[in-house]
Amino acid sequence: MENMKSPFKGIIKDARGRTACYKDDWVSGLCSGLRILAPTFYIFFASALPVIAFGEQLSRDTDGSLSTVETLASTAICGIIHSILGGQPLLILGVAEPTVIMYTYLYNFSKGREELGQKLFLAWAGWVCVWTALLLVLLAIFNAATIISKFTRIAGELFGMLISVLFIQEAVRGVISEFNIPKNESSKLEKYQFQWRYANGLLSVIFSLGVLFTALKSRRARSWRYGTVWLRGFIADYGVPLMVLLWTALSYATPNEVPSGVPRRVHVPLLWDAETVYHWTVIKDMGKVPLTYIFAAFIPAVMIAGLYFFDHSVASQMAQQKEFNLKNPSSYHYDVLLLGFMTLICGLLGLPPSNGVLPQSPMHTKSLAVLKSQLIRKENGKEREGMHRPKGEQLGNLWKNACCVYRNGCACTRCFSK
Structure with missing residues (x-):
């Protein structure tokens, strides 16, 4: 109750703390030299790969209404905004599995309503984002983020474990789906014959396990007993992106007898193509949503706001654990306020919102630690x-x-x- 009697108190305190170290953060980052490239490449691939996977899942669950293009665009837009204006720039933003699950429910609901349907799905989701943004702004104004001090380390670790389980679940589902015929595809095509589906599934198992095993091994290259000091350090710093590029190149090394489409690849149209350009003008259709459904959008918005508030705050807390010994102060209130505005922007653009994600955020801090x-x-x-x-x-x-x-x-x- 005391926090509610002092609105904007937390935001003002966070803004002052961020202003005091804002210039030094940029100067230190720009003066760090080439050493900054190693964690940059590492976190780039560690963030992009899950977003691509979740975008493919969204495309499958929403019948193409959303795809990898939208998840990548949302991650890029929110990531740039937060890196420049965010109070905790170590926080990594992205479209996570909880967002995919909520948007799948929104799509299934709107598809079953004649007043909405698939055509107005993104417009109605935009209203959900408007209500979500309003709730997040109110939470920030009335200092709700002070509750983060009540979260113990085990609460953050348990939530991180939940996200990890969702990651693993989606990975297993993705590998299994490579043995099956995709929805709305003809089984008469050569690449969907049994022998080629089986070969495609085996290749997906080999490539996924290969990337995972070699990436984990390369991160521990400094403890290897062979190779020079420079070589071990180089492999440890750049091993993950190099392994992703290596296995991607191997996926193209197929004989000429193999039909096109084996192994399968993610279809990523350009942002200005006809099938994706609609998302940038979805705000025009928000006025076509019936008034009843505009107010009904408040119900899922409450759940999404609570999820984003908890997820974003816990990810920020995990990114500044005590063992990292960070000097800059936290800014939970200000970051929740900024998250509200980013959610609003994504909703008006027809994009799934991005928020602080686990485990990439603590991975980012650890990769930068010296x-x-x-x-x-x-x-x-x-x-x-x-x-x-x-x-x-x-x-x-x-x-x-x-x-x-x-x-x-x-x-x-x-x-x-x-």
Whole structure:
């Protein structure tokens, strides 16, 4: 109740904290040199691949009303806005599985109503986004984000586990679907014959497991026993994007006898093509939605606003965990306010909104973290002990591990892997 009596208090406090470090963030980022490219490429692919997968799922569940083009466009627009204006720029935004699920329900509801149908689905979803944006703005104004201090670490980890399970579920469903004939496709085509469907499914298993296994292995290249220091560091920094490019190139290395469409590829039309240009003018059809359904859009908006508020705040909290030892203050209230405006923009453009996502946000912070180590040598007679000591009191466990590493015979600055 005290927070509601002081509207805008949290937003003003967050804005002042962000203003104090805004210039330094840009200067530090621009002066970091080529080192910034490694986490940039890593997070780019770690964010783009799920968005592409969810876009394909949206296209399948909404009969093509939304597709990968819209999810990528939403992620790009919201990501740029948040990186420039956001209070917590480490937060990664994207179209996540909960958004896909909610939009699927919205589509199924509108498809079953003659007054809406598939034609006015995006217009009605736009009204849902308008109500959602209004609720998010009110939550920010009345300092609802103070409740994030009540969320323990286990709450964030459990929510992250839920998102991970949804990721795995969609991955398994996607691989299984490669063995089947897509909806509205003719089974008489050569590429949909049993032998080619079977080959396509096996290739999807090989490529998906290959990308996963090699990407995870490359991230641990610094601990390898072979190769030079420079080579191991290069593979650890750029291994994930390189593996994605490598396996993508392998997917094109098929014999001439294989029919076109094996392996299957995601259809991504250009933003200005006829099948996608409608989304940019969906605001014109929002006036055609019956008044009853405009007010009815408030019901799903309440659920989406609560989901976005929780998801966005927890992702921001996980991106600034104590062990990261960040100096800049948090800005939960201001970010929820900005999320409301971004949701409004996406709704008016006919795009699914983007919000803070797990696990990409803490992955982003971890990929940018640098453990500054200091070698301390203490000579006391014949006793000599060396330890890597990371800067910051929050890294006590890593300090203990460093002592063990040194006693096992290694005293170099490469003992710590991100």
